[in-house]
Amino acid sequence: MGGAVEASIEEATRALQERAPERFNRVFELEHSINQAHIEVDEACVNLLARQSPLAADLRFVVAVIKINTDLERMGDQAVNIAYNGRAYLEHPPLKPLVDIPKMAEEVRLMTRKALDAFVRQDRALAQEVLNCDDSVDRSKNEIFKELIQFMMKEPSVVPTAINLILIARNLERIGDHATNIAEDVIFLISGDDIRHGGFKAPQASD
Amino acid sequence: MGGAVEASIEEATRALQERAPERFNRVFELEHSINQAHIEVDEACVNLLARQSPLAADLRFVVAVIKINTDLERMGDQAVNIAYNGRAYLEHPPLKPLVDIPKMAEEVRLMTRKALDAFVRQDRALAQEVLNCDDSVDRSKNEIFKELIQFMMKEPSVVPTAINLILIARNLERIGDHATNIAEDVIFLISGDDIRHGGFKAPQASD
Numbered sequence: 001m002g003g004a005v006e007a008s009i010e011e012a013t014r015a016l017q018e019r020a021p022e023r024f025n026r027v028f029e030l031e032h033s034i035n036q037a038h039i040e041v042d043e044a045c046v047n048l049l050a051r052q053s054p055l056a057a058d059l060r061f062v063v064a065v066i067k068i069n070t071d072l073e074r075m076g077d078q079a080v081n082i083a084y085n086g087r088a089y090l091e092h093p094p095l096k097p098l099v100d101i102p103k104m105a106e107e108v109r110l111m112t113r114k115a116l117d118a119f120v121r122q123d124r125a126l127a128q129e130v131l132n133c134d135d136s137v138d139r140s141k142n143e144i145f146k147e148l149i150q151f152m153m154k155e156p157s158v159v160p161t162a163i164n165l166i167l168i169a170r171n172l173e174r175i176g177d178h179a180t181n182i183a184e185d186v187i188f189l190i191s192g193d194d195i196r197h198g199g200f201k202a203p204q205a206s207d
Numbered sequence: 208m209g210g211a212v213e214a215s216i217e218e219a220t221r222a223l224q225e226r227a228p229e230r231f232n233r234v235f236e237l238e239h240s241i242n243q244a245h246i247e248v249d250e251a252c253v254n255l256l257a258r259q260s261p262l263a264a265d266l267r268f269v270v271a272v273i274k275i276n277t278d279l280e281r282m283g284d285q286a287v288n289i290a291y292n293g294r295a296y297l298e299h300p301p302l303k304p305l306v307d308i309p310k311m312a313e314e315v316r317l318m319t320r321k322a323l324d325a326f327v328r329q330d331r332a333l334a335q336e337v338l339n340c341d342d343s344v345d346r347s348k349n350e351i352f353k354e355l356i357q358f359m360m361k362e363p364s365v366v367p368t369a370i371n372l373i374l375i376a377r378n379l380e381r382i383g384d385h386a387t388n389i390a391e392d393v394i395f396l397i398s399g400d401d402i403r404h405g406g407f408k409a410p411q412a413s414d
Binding site: 035036038039045046050053056059067070145149152154156163170194197 | 242243245246249250252253256257260262263266267270273274277352356359360361363364366367370373374377401403404
């Protein structure tokens, strides 16, 4: 499922960079398998809870998977949104100056890869790296917004094209947010620490 | 927690409609209590799973709560995003023609209220009503986008103001999406049917 989500983000952003709208079709195909995996993973978790009544670290693992599953599915949705906005964008001639969507896309792809690797390897340091990327993605998005707004004010005819890029930047930002959520769940899963909302330590499940 | 989320959406959208930026402060206060509730609810669910090993309908209830908890927290985040975008919006004179953000806000508030009521009363028909609202919210958003794009092309000086409204429309749309997710979880919780991704029936947890 993680692989399909990564592939989906990759296809959506490459299609955009290479101005190859046919690559968006692959995003829609991948969405179908992501959605099926989403339901199957949920069901497997519920069955596992019902049949094995896991405790402590095992229970945290299952609860983390239920949440990560939701984030992965929504990352797939965001890749689909990029495909829709990207199709509309590619109907117009490219915007110059080209804003730094490719850089932002690369940052977000890397965050996603690291979040998934952190989960597979249960690697807290790698999960922490994902959290550290968040500010840089936000800065990229703010840069893109600023540039596009100035450009639209100077050249009102580009408004429809520029709006598509603004929406794509938002889609990428959301994917980064989901990668951050996954990294937080990985840290919870490894350590039992709940670092969300400012990092205070929640009581342990295994008490 | 649901009440705080509803209040937060209410404050954020009223502040915008009444051009009363001081009301946004309440949104930030509410976010704090929503975030605390988010952690507490998660922890209560993990403890419940660990200590009681619930089965069948009880297990579905806990799993549904874990998911609904995440959606509620993200609805709170979206209300905060509306507050940020709204603050920026209110720094400029109001846009005329006024696009139908108030109507969209009302639709989304109603969806949220119904999704929470459906959960509390375990009312499948009400959850279904929430799902039926989704198309209308999408139409409202598309209308708003179209109007604002045309307006920006005619009056490039309004671009920064209009972009804020576009982002607010997106924030409202996301709140509606989360309300839809909650309604789907309520239906799963009541019936064991997984109606996501086109409505096929997943195997039961209680087999």
